[in-house]
Amino acid sequence: MNQTAAPPPIEHQRTVLRDGLRLDSGQLIRPLHVAWRSYGTLNADRSNAILICHALTGDQYVAERHPSTGKPGWWANLVGPGLPVDTDRFFVICANVLGGCMGSSGPREEMTDADGNGLGRPWGTDFPSITIRDMVRAQKMLVDHLGIDRLLAVIGGSMGGMQVLEWAATFPQSVFAAAPIACATHHSAQNIAFHEVGRAAIQSDPDWMGGRYWETGRIPERGLSVARMVAHITYLSEAALTRKFGRELQGGSALTFLEDVFQVQSYLRHQGSTFVRRFDANSYLTITRAMDYFDLATEHGGLAKAFSGTPTRFLVASFSSDWLFPTSESRTLVRALNAAAARVSFIEITTDKGHDAFLLDEPDFHRALGGFVAGAARDLGL
Amino acid sequence: MNQTAAPPPIEHQRTVLRDGLRLDSGQLIRPLHVAWRSYGTLNADRSNAILICHALTGDQYVAERHPSTGKPGWWANLVGPGLPVDTDRFFVICANVLGGCMGSSGPREEMTDADGNGLGRPWGTDFPSITIRDMVRAQKMLVDHLGIDRLLAVIGGSMGGMQVLEWAATFPQSVFAAAPIACATHHSAQNIAFHEVGRAAIQSDPDWMGGRYWETGRIPERGLSVARMVAHITYLSEAALTRKFGRELQGGSALTFLEDVFQVQSYLRHQGSTFVRRFDANSYLTITRAMDYFDLATEHGGLAKAFSGTPTRFLVASFSSDWLFPTSESRTLVRALNAAAARVSFIEITTDKGHDAFLLDEPDFHRALGGFVAGAARDLGL
Incomplete structure (x- = not known):
């Protein structure tokens, strides 16, 4: 947990x-x-x-x-x-x-x-x-x-x-x-849809607790991280992702069937995990909705x-x-x-x-x- | 829960x-x-x-x-x-x-x-x-x-x-x-990245239980649903989403600041929730990885x-x-x-x-x- x-x-x-x-x-x-x-x-x-x-x-x-x-x-x-x-x-x-x-x-x-x-x-x-x-x-x-x-x-x-x-x-x-x-x-509509995925991820995290996570001292880290991951993909172009990572493997070795075999995977998970330390999940919900209403x-x-x-x-x-x-x-x-x-x-x-x-x-x-x-x-x- | x-x-x-x-x-x-x-x-x-x-x-x-x-x-x-x-x-x-x-x-x-x-x-x-x-x-x-x-x-x-x-x-x-x-x-790289978001969502769901969810008789419904939502966006074009939903509001009324104010939101959540009844989360992890390796x-x-x-x-x-x-x-x-x-x-x-x-x-x-x-x-x- x-x-x-x-x-x-x-x-x-x-x-x-x-x-x-x-x-x-x-x-x-x-x-x-x-x-x-x-x-x-x-x-x-x-x-x-x-x-x-x-x-x-x-x-x-x-x-x-x-x-x-x-x-x-x-x-x-x-x-x-x-x-x-x-x-x-x-x-x-x-x-x-x-x-x-x-x-x-x-x-x-x-x-x-x-x-x-x-x-x-x-x-x-x-x-x-x-x-x-x-x-x-x-x-x-x-x-x-x-x-x-x-x-x-x-x-x-x-x-x-x-x-x-x-x-x-x-x-x-x-x-x-x-x-x-x-x-x-x-x-x-597509931008609203991507935001909705992020909100669903946050709201699905049991640590979100219907938005009352401050009562526990914990944060809905996993949901917010997934929300950041999907948003981050939309901030980059296919070409930028390919140039940065292509299909480069972790450690540069041959395909090993590890869980995180591609560099792009660990990069994205890192983007998610650093984000949760600086951003508030309920703010994310509030602001993405304001953008959708615009x-x-x-x-x-x-x-x-x-x-x-x-x-x-x-x-x-x-x-x-x-x-x-x-x-x-x-x-x-x-x-x-x-x-x-x-x-x-x-x-x-x-x-x-x-x-x-x-x-x-x-x-x-x-x-x-x-x-x-x-x-x-x-x-x-x- | x-x-x-x-x-x-x-x-x-x-x-x-x-x-x-x-x-x-x-x-x-x-x-x-x-x-x-x-x-x-x-x-x-x-x-x-x-x-x-x-x-x-x-x-x-x-x-x-x-x-x-x-x-x-x-x-x-x-x-x-x-x-x-x-x-x-x-x-x-x-x-x-x-x-x-x-x-x-x-x-x-x-x-x-x-x-x-x-x-x-x-x-x-x-x-x-x-x-x-x-x-x-x-x-x-x-x-x-x-x-x-x-x-x-x-x-x-x-x-x-x-x-x-x-x-x-x-x-x-x-x-x-x-x-x-x-x-x-x-x-x-972009397709791998979208898959990685889906996998992160499944693995973040406490009901996934490290993959041993069969022990509980429950399924990691929320994570699998988020995975399906993000994948579903990639299956549609911006034009298709716009034609289907545009910025149409639920019930056709004026902006009401409800949670699910746009039709595209409920559509996506529905796509997620029906999917979990027919698909296995660990299969989703296994098959998306096979695609990424390809x-x-x-x-x-x-x-x-x-x-x-x-x-x-x-x-x-x-x-x-x-x-x-x-x-x-x-x-x-x-x-x-x-x-x-x-x-x-x-x-x-x-x-x-x-x-x-x-x-x-x-x-x-x-x-x-x-x-x-x-x-x-x-x-x-x-």
Whole structure:
């Protein structure tokens, strides 16, 4: 049986918003906690702020060592001094999403009643269903709290890109430039299906205990690990998996009929087992559902309406071997932006690295994003 | 906890081969049980026999109602009186693969010692590792036992296609015509990865009990169900999933933030839950590993050597939206057959139904296969 204990709590820097947030579901989260990090300095007229939105399993530690894994920031190759998102020039904010597990209000945090009183137990599965728009509203409250009227840019990939689109559609006057990367205007049936497998794996784990695993001090390690394994496959291309592992055998020897005979097997199991130490299972359920609900057209009465009259400029980027959010989805978005007379650039980066490419060293992508941000700054007189 | 009991045993028609089978691993299975069904009549000179090879979760009930699910045979649209594989003219054999769970030697059957004595418990995970070639050797023993020197045709899709290739490479004089459909000459890294997720899910289920679940009378229902869910996604195309479900909501109502809000979710969970009633978890582990090991080139010292001087004629068929065994894999096979001066036809069927298309009503495919079989019969003077 499972012996892995829940990870020790980490103190995350966070802002407490006393009035709370009314969700799309109608429920109130009060107070609202937003955990966030920033890099660089906000200028006097508060016009140089860039918001980075993270993906499903990302967090606010975009450009610094992660406090629990010790790994570099997840976009440390893109965000930092002298980098395409230049923290010498810009004030870069990254907030843990609503529903996350790194200090923002979410299933792992203490449950509160309608008056904001703590109830002495985690939300767990009683945390309300949330949407991508709810995540963005929480970020907007933080940005307002910081006294920033308009963001120079909002940038994000994958689920982060969904948030970028929601920012532009919901708060167009607050977004000067938007870069939705490796994403889509809705989650596809196949993507919903892969998420459902992950959720079924978590919910099948007896250690999940109907979501009340905090009562035991253990975590549903096996189910969460399987969920991570299947998701991880969708982040890589067939070519990337083949190049990394092909049919290479463990130890390089001949076929021995061992259980884990191929290197790709131990790699995947390792991906699963390291993930469980840093991520909360109920957060995984909550956030994957929010992604599945995402459908910008339905929310805003059509894609054309979502962006009608938008003042925002866009950079849409896709990666040729991304089969989770294929280029065709970005083209649909670009057509809608064109139809709305938006200012939009589109690049498809040729790479065989799959969806993961948005996190990797892709010079063409980094140059394009750097140019896009620099151009926006120039046009704002920064 | 899991309350599903193991399904009641079914008596399958089978042949007991006393001498047993020596496996690629070196182990001996004695006696060897081969469960099989046949349709039509074997002619006097035993020249009209066609062997159908089934896929991972298929079985010998290719053209008749399944004894446990009550569903029609899995290829009842292709095999039967007057159909492309015409049981009015041909003697059609289909055997449960070695390692399966429908009566052939496999993890669910009684374990035997080296002398063939029953040990009063199932093999479970003590069943040896097997290869696709072992499956084919078991079928060859059955065919020999029936006094058939040469099969008019060997036909199969997916893992069935792997067996067809192995038949042609290992027993070329016994195969007049071969139709490998929707398959490849080796299992790709991505396919191994998806299998590994399924195996991890089964092995993570506490009811699996290290493979000894027969001791409890229960089955590792949750793990096997998750394994089936992820596999099922790979059998369908994105387009097929979207056409079937799109983002359709349960009950057709507005977004309600229920757990299973999308139809695709309940469909997948249903696929998982029905599967566990008919399939054995340890068989799933054994057979998926055999597929992962499959690499015809390595086994035979190169693809050219595998088919060098082959007397067999081939029909290779692929389906345009199959991303599990994409057309590019079939082209690799065709090039190797061309290089070996084999007689080979190749068709790619245009369909948006994904890998599953090989089981569905695809008129172009059925016409091509019917013509191929009829041509082979004509050239043998049948």
